Amino acid sequence: MTDSASRDALIGTQLDRRYTIERRLARGGMSTVYLATDQKLRRQVAIKVLYPHLAEDPAFVERFESEAITAAKFSHPHVVSVYDQGVDADTAYLVMEYVPGATLRDIMSAQGRFSPRAALQVIDAVLGGLSAAHRAGLVHRDVKPENVLISPDGRIKVADFGLARAATKHTSTGALIGTVAYVSPELVMGKPADTRADLYAVGVLLYELLTSKQPYTGDSAWAVALAHVNEEIPPASASVPGLSTELDELIAWCTEKDPEDRPHDAEALLQELRHARSQLSEEQLDLGEEPAPLATLLTSTLALMHRTGERPGSRDDAPALDLLPDAASAGSQPDAAPAPSPAGRGAAGDGEDEDDEAQPEWISPDWAGPGSAAAEAATQALPAAAQDPTQVLPASADPTAVLNPAALGEHPTSGTAPITGHSTPPAAPEPTAVLGPDGATRPLEPAAWPPAAQQEQPSGQPVVPRLDPRLQPEIQPEVAYPERVSKRQAKADAKAAARAAQEPTESLARPGTKKKAWIWAGLLVLVAAIVGTAAWFFGAGPGARVLIPELRGATESSARAMLDQQGVGITVATAFDEKVEKGKVVSTDPPGGTQIMRMNSVTLLISKGPQLYAVPNVVGQSQADAKAALEKNSLALGKVTQAYDESVAKGLVVSQGRKVGTEFRSGTTVDIVLSRGPAPVEVPSLVGKSPEDAEQLLTAQDLKAEQGEDVYSDEVPEGQVAEQGTEAGTQVSTGATVEYRVSKGPELFAVPSVINKSTAEARSILKAAGFEVQVRSGGVFGTVFDRVVGQDPRSGQMLKKGSTVTITVY
Missing domain, CATH: 3.30.10.20 (Trypsin Inhibitor V; Chain A)
Known part of the structure; x- marks a missing residue:
């Protein structure tokens, strides 16, 4: 643990007698993030503690709490959860899910560019979290690799949803905060941000994952911000051979300058991303490499960071995710590459951002877009390369640095270097040694001047430099001049005498030399004409x-x-x-x-404008055939619904959302409605109806009647419907068959004879035949012989089961 961490007063204390602070994970512009233990639920959490000067502002704390409550209202597997918030004495804090592992920035720094498969997996998860946030009414406003956390098992979570909004209005510092590498053009222009600003940042993030570099670089953060407004993002395939152009188109769609030309929300972009991924082959997804899971990349990253043996997030003085001009960043070099972020920071990023109505905090408060006084002043403060948006800027600028136009070219009072992307190179050191002929290095002795030979002059005599004889000019003949001749005339006469001395006194030319001279003169004139013509041709003529x-x-x-x-x-x-x-x-x-x-x-x-494609007629086709027909015309299948239809068979298209023959751009969706077959009807009650009435009722409901075998019925009179195969009130499809059975009346059984039987025997016989028995005594003195002497009804008579037979016993 560093000295600064050991002096942290919060480490080892408890917040609200529940959260024990263990160590510091990261520091940001508004807060410090700690690893803590929830003593009540016995789990590790990440706690974001506001700086004291912010916690003293009641309005800021109230806004901070409301944002925390809003962020806690939704839960998603790809979003860092918010558990609790509170104020303990003068300490305002927020309790979040602790995610061990590393940030996406850590993995990108250690592993370089991602394969399309891994990059799309990350963006899919990020868009999943953004979709949930957008449905809950939250805009992230600071999507960047530092706010994407990856756990050792490969789970991907997005941190700092909506929490930055509280900082924008209430931050009292003069520094203007923002991650300029991912900022959308509307934020640079001072316009409100909505969900589409997040999608712009997602497009830049996808570009960076695929190419391992950010699309814009410049001498300063302000130059990078202007590039977001004035320049088009280059295709990623230009940097990565073999990369599918579909990924270029996806990035271009996300990063359109006009928000109206981007996807309207994260859910729409997520669907398009998954569609694009389904169209890529295995070769296009892996670019010929063996696919590596994110968990493997994370393990390799931790190993490269020499932290495989320590607990994630164990470095106390980890830099904050948003580079802020505070004590944590003092002395940093703008041109230096950002150090890998610590793993296991949980929700350690401070993604502070602005309200919808407010301008981004890295833009001056009086900034009113290009052309304003603030913009002109900021532009004048930029280097010449940054003032020209068409000029290619060096890659030395740090696009993740804090952008503060008001401080461009100046040193802040805190002593930190100005954030301009420039640094003064040190002066080249004087050589102190030389390499000898034998390859050995010898000290370089300081040269003495004048040379020793010239220094040894008699006392009082002037020192005359002695030149190397090889550098001496040719000695000219001396000329004597009168005393009154001027120096200029003397020099002219000396030059004339030198020229005269060089002229020959005898001609050595042979006869015919003058003729040859004319020939050579003609050739020289011809060459001069050719050279002049060529000069004109290539200088101002057709060849220019x-x-x-x-x-x-x-x-x-x-x-x-x-x-x-x-x-x-x-x-x-x-x-x-x-x-x-x-x-x-x-x-x-x-x-x-x-x-x-x-x-x-x-x-x-x-x-010729966008190519338009006619909508085909897909009514009466299956869903698969309709999709194939639309894709053949460069259109896409849209929403699929179902409806009952009497004329179209079940599973076929009943109607389509766009008129046949209408022309639309490539990729336009067409909704279809599939038939569920005829609408169901309710089976009527047939019991107690005559067969004729039963068939009429079924026919009226478009049902078919079928009469089954007649049945005995004790309740329904003979000739009427006693039973129906489908219970009344059941919903069945049109044309279904309903069976019914007609009553034969009650079933009758012959009464057996029990005369001369004992009472017990008679009762047993009649009970077995299904009759009830009533005993009546036939003698004055009661039953004497226990013999049945009479029965009513008599034997052989037909009765329905359950009828009573009276026997007379004597």
Whole structure:
């Protein structure tokens, strides 16, 4: 544990007599995150404790508590859960789920770029968490690798939902907070943010996962922010050979400059991501590499960080996830790469952000978009490279640094270096040694001047430099001048004398030399003409090189005018384009920024607008056939519902959501309704009805009647319906068959003879036949011989079961 951590007064204490603070995990601009033990539930938690100066503001604490309550209202497997919040004396805190492991930034720093399979797995989980938050009315506003936590078993969780909103209005510091590498253009322009700002950050995060670099770099954080507004994100496939263009299109959709052109929420983007992933082959998902699970990447990361033997998150002075200009970041170098974040920080990120109505905190309060006074002042403070948004900026700037336009080019009072991406290189040291002929290094002795030979002059004599004889000029003849001749005249005469001394006094040329001289003169004139013509041809003529301007998005007429000024030929071709408006330039061949000869031509590719596809008729087809027909026309199957239909068989399309023949862009969804068959009908009650009435009732309900075998019935008279195969009130499909049975009346049985039987025997015989027995005495003196002398009804008479037979006993 470091000295700073050991001096932390909270370590070893308890909050609200429940949470025991064990050690510090991370520090941010507004809070410190600790690992603690919940003594009541006996589990480890992460506790975010506000700095004292913030906890003293009642309005801020109230807002902090309300945001915590809002974040705790929803739960999702990919979101760090909020357990509790409270204020103990002067300490305001928030209790969150503790997630051991590492942040996504740790893994990216250690492992480099991700395969498309692993990258899509991470983004799928992030979008799952964002979808739940967006449905709950929360906007994250600070999606970045530092706020994505990965546990050792591969679980992915997003931290700091909505908690940054409390900081934006109530932070009293002059520093302006923001993670500029992932900020959306509308936030840079000072406009309100909604769910689509999160999706812009997701697009940048996906680009970084696939390429291991961020799309924009610059000399300063402000230059990076301007790049989000003025530049298009390059395709990731340009940096990663073999990467599917479908991933480029997905990133481009997320990072559209206009929020209206992005997915409307995380759920829509999640569905599109899963669709895109289903279209990729195994080769495209792994790029020829063996797929590595996230848990394996995490284990490798911890090993590279030399922390396999320690508990996750054991470093007390871990840097906060949002780089803030406070004591924690003093002395940091803007150009230095961020150190890997500590693992196991739980919800350790401080993703502070702004309200919907407020501007982002890394933009000056008087910033009102480009063109405002604040913007001009900030731009003037930038280096020349940062003021030109079209200039390629060096990759030395730290795009995750805190952006503070008001402090650009100045040293804060805290003593930290200005966040401009510049640093003064140290002066080159003087050489102190030389390499000898034998390869040994010898000390370099300081050179003495003048040389020793020139230093040894008699006392009082001037020191005359002695030059190396090899550097001495050729000695010229001396010329005597009168005393009154000027120095200028003397020099001129000396030069004339030197020239005269060099001229020959005898001609050594042979006869015919003058003729040859004329020939050589003619050749020289011809060569000069050729050189002059070539100079004109390549300098100002057809061979001159001209720069093709960037014409994408320009109208055809303006593009022609600009190329006419360059003097190049023009050819025109057309093509469909999803993004460029009809009639405007999609691209040029050669592309803009290329130099070509003026005699060459440039092909203008003019947009015909997005290619439209007609909606096919899929009514009467199965769901699979309808989907295939739509995809054949570059459309997609939309929402599928079901409805009863009397005429279309069950499982076939009854209707479709878009009119047949209507044209739409590629990928437009078409909803369909599948038939559930005819609507069910209720079976009527047939018992007690005549067969004719029963059949009429069934026919009226579009049901079929079927008469079964007649049955005995003690309750229903003979000839009426006694039973029905399907119970009355049951819902059955139209055309179903309902069986009914007609009553034969009660079943009759012959009364057996019990005359001359004992009472017990008679009772037994009659009971076995299904009759009740009543005994009556026939003598004056009662029963004497216990013999049946009479029965009523008499034997052989037909009775229904349960009838009473009276016997007379004597």
